[in-house]
Amino acid sequence: MSTFLGLPGLRRREATSPEGGDPTEPWGAVPHPDEPLRWGESFPAAAKHTLKNEQLRRNLGHATATIRAKRAAVVDEVPDWEALRDTGSAVKEQVMAQLPDLLAQLEENVTARGGVVHWARDAAEANRIVTEIARARGADEVVKVKSMATQEIGLNEHLADEGIAAIETDLAELIVQLADDMPSHILVPAIHRNRAEIRDIFLARMGDAPPDLSDVPRELAMAARAHLRRKFLSAKVAVSGANFGVADTGTLAVVESEGNGRMCLTLPETLVTVMGIEKLIPTYTDLEVFLQLLPRSSTGERMNPYTSLWTGVTPGDGPQEFHLVLLDNGRTDVLADSVGRAALHCIRCSACLNVCPVYERVGGHAYGSVYPGPIGAILTPQLTASTGGVSGADDVNASLPYASTLCGACYDVCPVKIDIPSILVDLRAREVDADRGKHKVDPWKAAMKAASWVMSDGGRFGLAGRAATLGHGLGGRDGVISKAPPPVSAWTRERDLPAPPDETFRQWMAEHEKDGGER
Amino acid sequence: MSAREDVLRRVRAALGGSGAGTTAAGKVGTAPAPVEVPRAYRATGVHEAGSAEVLEQLVDRLVDYRAHVQRVAADDLPAVVAETLAEAGSVVVPPGLDEAWLGDLPRDVVVHRDAPDAPLSALDLDATGAVLTAARVACSETGTIVLDGEPDQGRRAISLVPDVHVCVVRADQVVETIPEAVRILAPHAERPQTWISGPSATSDIELDRVEGVHGPRTLHVLLVA
Structure with missing residues (x-):
């Protein structure tokens, strides 16, 4: 096609402004990070930019409200939901405890069924393995099933540098790729785009979109179907992730909706699956738990339209060459943390994103990682621990555990009961501790410490409140203090502070108790 | 050391295994407590197959x-x-x-x-x-x-x-x-x-x-x- 302009898989990689993107991009600023787990801006700085994007907030507000209602309805109809969560949580804990044995078992079973198992210490090693396999098949194009693991290692960009185009086939992933954008959600990477924007992206970049394409979702889906059909029928190599790897049988599972997953997993001669080492479950029958928990938590459906399960190579059915790449890339660093290791239980459902008041307002890009939202706030710093993600005073990822109000909604919806709030608090403490050793007085931490001293005692809190009302005059016309004198300046440097009222709540209570509680 | 051996060694280090060295971030973890997996969910429905x-x-x-x-x-x-x-x-x-x-x-x-x-x-x-x-x-x-x-x-x-x-x-x-x-x-x-x-x-x-x-x-x- 001579009119094709999208160049999927050939992301532009020139340096970008620190704001995370060029505002002259046709569909608004999009980030072009070099590191999938560290985009370059700290959460507070990035959030300041994304909060100004009203379109983004409207799109996200609409989408997350829709999915929250759907999830709640299908979870409510399961009488043993809590029992399933308890099992899911314990099974994942068991997986972590027995990981060496289970990995060996998975490898043995995949190999016995004609698959080839590769191990990758990090992103570069995994990318190299996939590239070599594609090269050996003479492929200059691979079709891809949406996968967080391959996002995390920047596989598409690596393949592009090696002259191999990676074609994303999931609809949302395709939208992100055509717009040269980054994903902003684990499940629906283009959640920050509305139908009108998607129509414009297709018209400008797809190359073969019908010129009279409307913004009706069904028409947009049909355009994607037509666009990708020939790719599916002719692809030699496919790359996928895996939702689950079953140790006792060597079976792998991909859960999807559109059928693009089935196409990639079935039609090409060669399949390469990149799977994080934590994605294991011990037995095939454990699927009976996770295939109930995942669909209801993620798309809010009783079951997703398609789930594919395969075990090595089946003669005469599907790819006759199968490679499984087992990826560490920081996971063992997470596993080494007795509290934080629960982040590895995540089955990537994205329910925590959909209920998070912070995510809903700032959007996925503000987290500066392919893993946004509450799970990203605990996973990204830990996955990048070896390069300072948890404790580096200057590392942008170390600020991620503060991207939360600790409201606990994420824990309530997590299908495997990851106690995200507790891990956030633990990571915050770790970050503060790491800094303490540096003999550097950080006014921010001093302010936090002062706040905890004040808040831990009712009398002090009352006094501080009365003192704070003196700051009433500092508020601007909108009742917000954006620059306060020291030491409060340490706080207002990072965030705005509502101007204190004329009297504190405690003063008001005291007054009204005197009046006999009348109002 | 092969990637396989190295990754498995790191996993053991993360789980507190002795003599396994450290993870990439230089950490040695602790062994998790043994886990009992509860199975209180429904293994069967209320109605017969085909009812x-x-x-x-x-x-x-x-x-x-x-x-x-x-x-x-x-x-x-x-x-x-x-x-x-x-x-x-x-x-x-x-x-x-x-x-x-x-x-x-x-x-x-x-x-x-x-x-x-x-x-x-x-x-x-x-x-x-x-x-x-x-x-x-x-x-x-x-x-x-x-x-x-x-x-x-x-x-x-x-x-x-x-x-x-x-x-x-x-x-x-x-x-x-x-x-x-x-x-x-x-x-x-x-x-x-x-x-x-x-x-x-x-x-x-x-x-x-x-x-x-x-x-x-x-x-x-x-x-x-």
Whole structure:
């Protein structure tokens, strides 16, 4: 096609402004990070930019409200939901405890069924393995099933540098790729785009979109179907992730909706699956738990339209060459943390994103990682621990555990009961501790410490409140203090502070108790 | 040290194994406490496989997914298959399909028989109007039908590429819950399985569900009692 302009898989990689993107991009600023787990801006700085994007907030507000209602309805109809969560949580804990044995078992079973198992210490090693396999098949194009693991290692960009185009086939992933954008959600990477924007992206970049394409979702889906059909029928190599790897049988599972997953997993001669080492479950029958928990938590459906399960190579059915790449890339660093290791239980459902008041307002890009939202706030710093993600005073990822109000909604919806709030608090403490050793007085931490001293005692809190009302005059016309004198300046440097009222709540209570509680 | 050995060594270090060195970040973890896995969830449903309640629930769920469902008496199956495929033009069938099901098919519907020694190419399948298969098991609570590649269902590609999938499910194959279905599948976990819950769909645009993307856009379920 001579009119094709999208160049999927050939992301532009020139340096970008620190704001995370060029505002002259046709569909608004999009980030072009070099590191999938560290985009370059700290959460507070990035959030300041994304909060100004009203379109983004409207799109996200609409989408997350829709999915929250759907999830709640299908979870409510399961009488043993809590029992399933308890099992899911314990099974994942068991997986972590027995990981060496289970990995060996998975490898043995995949190999016995004609698959080839590769191990990758990090992103570069995994990318190299996939590239070599594609090269050996003479492929200059691979079709891809949406996968967080391959996002995390920047596989598409690596393949592009090696002259191999990676074609994303999931609809949302395709939208992100055509717009040269980054994903902003684990499940629906283009959640920050509305139908009108998607129509414009297709018209400008797809190359073969019908010129009279409307913004009706069904028409947009049909355009994607037509666009990708020939790719599916002719692809030699496919790359996928895996939702689950079953140790006792060597079976792998991909859960999807559109059928693009089935196409990639079935039609090409060669399949390469990149799977994080934590994605294991011990037995095939454990699927009976996770295939109930995942669909209801993620798309809010009783079951997703398609789930594919395969075990090595089946003669005469599907790819006759199968490679499984087992990826560490920081996971063992997470596993080494007795509290934080629960982040590895995540089955990537994205329910925590959909209920998070912070995510809903700032959007996925503000987290500066392919893993946004509450799970990203605990996973990204830990996955990048070896390069300072948890404790580096200057590392942008170390600020991620503060991207939360600790409201606990994420824990309530997590299908495997990851106690995200507790891990956030633990990571915050770790970050503060790491800094303490540096003999550097950080006014921010001093302010936090002062706040905890004040808040831990009712009398002090009352006094501080009365003192704070003196700051009433500092508020601007909108009742917000954006620059306060020291030491409060340490706080207002990072965030705005509502101007204190004329009297504190405690003063008001005291007054009204005197009046006999009348109002 | 090979990548395999190195990754496994790091895992052991992360779990507090002695003599395993440290993880990449220089950490040594602690051994997790042993875990008891509670199994208090429902292993079976309230109703028998194939009971009226279970069939009714399956139909309700499938219709909710915008699948077309017909309850069919066994004797009427060939006639209903013929009616359902009348407009298809051509149909691909797996090698072990019950030939009787095709007995009433109009002559102008071309039948392609996929066989292990003569498989249809992806392009042939793309040019075929429909596919007719049996199923292995169905779960009513989630409206899910599972194919496991046995000769009456065929290899995965045939039920994927044609735009219309006509799937025959016997009433006695329908169980209520996912655990019941999984335990039927477990003895042959190695078979390639496709779990189908309605026609292909996407929620990628504003989380609004739209039926019909890359997989068959139309799913007919013929439920034989």
